[in-house]
Amino acid sequence: MDRNMKILVVDDFSTMRRIIKNLLKELGFTHIEEADDGTTALPMLKQGNFDFLVTDWNMPGMTGIDLLKAVRADPALAHLPVLMVTAEAKREQIIMAAQAGVNGYVVKPFNGPTLKEKIDKIFERVQS
Amino acid sequence: MDESEKLARLAHARALLAALEVDDEAAFAVELDALAMGQRQPVFEEVGRMTREVHQALMAFATDDRLSCLAEAEMPDARDRLRYVITLTDQAANRTLALVEEALPVTDRLMDRSERLRSELAQVARTQADNSKLVTVIQGITEYLDSVLNNGGVLKTQLTEVMMAQEFQDLSGQLLQRVIVLLETLEAKMLGLLQKTHPVSAEKTEADQSAALRQGLGPAIPTGKNASVKADTVKNQDDVDDLLASLGF
Numbered sequence: 001m002d003r004n005m006k007i008l009v010v011d012d013f014s015t016m017r018r019i020i021k022n023l024l025k026e027l028g029f030t031h032i033e034e035a036d037d038g039t040t041a042l043p044m045l046k047q048g049n050f051d052f053l054v055t056d057w058n059m060p061g062m063t064g065i066d067l068l069k070a071v072r073a074d075p076a077l078a079h080l081p082v083l084m085v086t087a088e089a090k091r092e093q094i095i096m097a098a099q100a101g102v103n104g105y106v107v108k109p110f111n112g113p114t115l116k117e118k119i120d121k122i123f124e125r126v127q128s
Numbered sequence: 129m130d131e132s133e134k135l136a137r138l139a140h141a142r143a144l145l146a147a148l149e150v151d152d153e154a155a156f157a158v159e160l161d162a163l164a165m166g167q168r169q170p171v172f173e174e175v176g177r178m179t180r181e182v183h184q185a186l187m188a189f190a191t192d193d194r195l196s197c198l199a200e201a202e203m204p205d206a207r208d209r210l211r212y213v214i215t216l217t218d219q220a221a222n223r224t225l226a227l228v229e230e231a232l233p234v235t236d237r238l239m240d241r242s243e244r245l246r247s248e249l250a251q252v253a254r255t256q257a258d259n260s261k262l263v264t265v266i267q268g269i270t271e272y273l274d275s276v277l278n279n280g281g282v283l284k285t286q287l288t289e290v291m292m293a294q295e296f297q298d299l300s301g302q303l304l305q306r307v308i309v310l311l312e313t314l315e316a317k318m319l320g321l322l323q324k325t326h327p328v329s330a331e332k333t334e335a336d337q338s339a340a341l342r343q344g345l346g347p348a349i350p351t352g353k354n355a356s357v358k359a360d361t362v363k364n365q366d367d368v369d370d371l372l373a374s375l376g377f
Contacts, residue, residue, distance in 0.1 A: 015221040016298040022229065022291055058302060087299055109295050112288055 001123045003028040005051035010034070010041040010067065011085075012059040016108075020054060020085060023112050027119070038062025042070055045077055052119075057086035057093070065093075065100060072101040081122050085110065137166060186325055199318035207311045212347075214301045221297035228291045232284065239280040242273045249273075 007029055011017045017034045024032055033048070035041035037059040045053065053071065057064040064084055071077045083104040084097055094105055103125070104118040140162045147155035189195060253266045362368050 011298070013218075013298040013301055015218060015225065015294055015301075018222070018225045019291055019295060022225070022232075023288075026288065087302055108299060109292075111292055 001120070001127075002051070004031060005029070006031040006033070006049060007052045007054060008033050008035060008041060008044060008048070008050045009054045010037065010059070010064065011056040012036050013056075016056065016085075020115070023115050024054075026112065027116055038064065038067035038070070041067055045071065045080070046074070050080065052122075053080055053082045054085055055082065057084060057088040057097075065097060068097065068100045068102055081126055083118055083122060085115070133166070137163065189321075189325065195318065196322055199315055199322055203311050203315040203318070207308050207315070210304045210308050210311075214304050217297045217300060221294040224294055225291060228287050232287055235280050235283050235287065239277055242276040242280070246270055246273045246277075 007024060009017050009020050009024070009032060011020065011034075014036075017036075021032050021034065033044065033050075035044055038055075039061040041053075041055065042062065044050070053067075055064040055067055062070075064086060068082055068084070071080055071082060081103045082101070083106065084102050085106045085108065087108040089107050097105055103122045106114055106118055140159050144156060144159035144163065147153075147159055249266045249270055253263050256262050362371060
C-alpha cells in the first residue's frame with residue numbers, strides 16, 4: 001500500500017475529521033485533505049487525483065451515500081476505493097451502501113485497529 | 129325503536145316494494161331515501177356532537193397560555209440550549225484533540241532521543257569495556273532509557289485512547305441535532321395552530337418568570353436569540369464580582 005496516496009476525509013463534524021486524520025497519520029499516511037459534506041467533497045474529488053475516500057453517511061447537503069453513488073456514476077472516479085465511517089447502523093443501510101459499491105464500512109464508535117484492518121483489506125482487494 | 133317509527137318504516141318498505149314491482153323509479157328513490165334517513169340521522173347527530181367537542185377543545189387549547197408560552201418561548205429556548213451543548217462539547221473535544229496532537233510528537237521525540245542515546249552508550253561501553261566504573265554507570269543509564277522507551281509506548285497508546293474517546297462528540301452531536309429538528313417541527317406546528325386559533329400572542333407573566341428564576345434557568349447560553357438573556361445575564365466572574373460590589377459586598 002502506498003503511504004503517499006492522497007486521501008479525502010469527509011465528515012460534517014470537525015472532531016471526527018480530526019480523529020480520522022490523526023489515525024491515518026499514525027498509520028503513516030501524510031496526504032490527507034478534508035471536506036464537510038458531499039457537496040464540497042465531489043468537486044474536490046473531480047479535480048484532485050485522490051486515491052482513497054473516507055466518508056461519513058449522515059451529513060447536511062449531500063449525504064455520504066449520495067456521494068458514493070455520484071462517485072460510482074462518474075467514469076473518472078468509478079474505481080476510487082471508498083470507506084464509510086458512520087454511525088448509521090441499520091442492516092438495510094449497510095446493504096444499500098454495499099449495493100452502491102462501497103469498499104468498506106466501519107460503524108461508529110470505532111477504534112484505530114478496526115480502521116487499519118478495513119483499510120488494509122480494501123487495498124489488498126484493490127491490488128489483487 | 130318505538131312503535132310509531134316501526135310502523136312508518138314498514139310503510140316505507142312496503143311502498144318501496146310496490147314501487148319496484150310497478151317499475152316506478154321516482155317513487156322507489158323517494159321511499160329508499162325515506163328509509164335511509166332513519167339510519168343517517170344518528171350519524172349526523174354524532175358528527176355534530178364531535179364537531180362541537182373539537183371546537184371546544186381547540187378553543188380551550190388556544191386560550192391556555194401554556195401553549196403559547198411553550199411554542200413561542202420554551203421550545204426555541206430548548207433548541208438554543210441543545211445547540212449550545214453541541215458547541216460546548218465541540219470545543220471540549222477539539223481542545224483535547226489539540227493537546228493530544230501536541231503530546232504525541234513530544235512523546236515520539238523523547239523516545240527517539242532515548243533510542244539514539246541508548247545505542248551511542250552501548251558503543252561507548254564496548255570500546256571502554258575495561259573501565260568497569262563507566263560500564264556500570266552506562267548500564268544504569270541504559271536501564272533508565274529502556275524504561276523511557278517502554279513507558280513512551282504505553283503513553284502513546286493511552287494518548288490514542290484519549291483521542292478516540294472524543295468520538296462521543298460526533299455521536300452525541302448527531303443525536304442532539306435530531307432532537308433539535310424534532311423541536312423545530314413541533315414548534316412550527318404549534319405556532320401554526322396558535323395563529324389559527326389565537327392570533328394574539330400571550331406575554332409571559334411576571335409570576336411565571338419569577339417562578340422560573342426560583343427553579344433555576346441552567347447555564348446561560350451566549351447564542352440565545354432572546355436579547356433579554358444577554359442584557360440580564362452576567363458574562364463572567366468579573367460581572368458577578370462587579371454586581372456584588374455594587375450591592376455592597
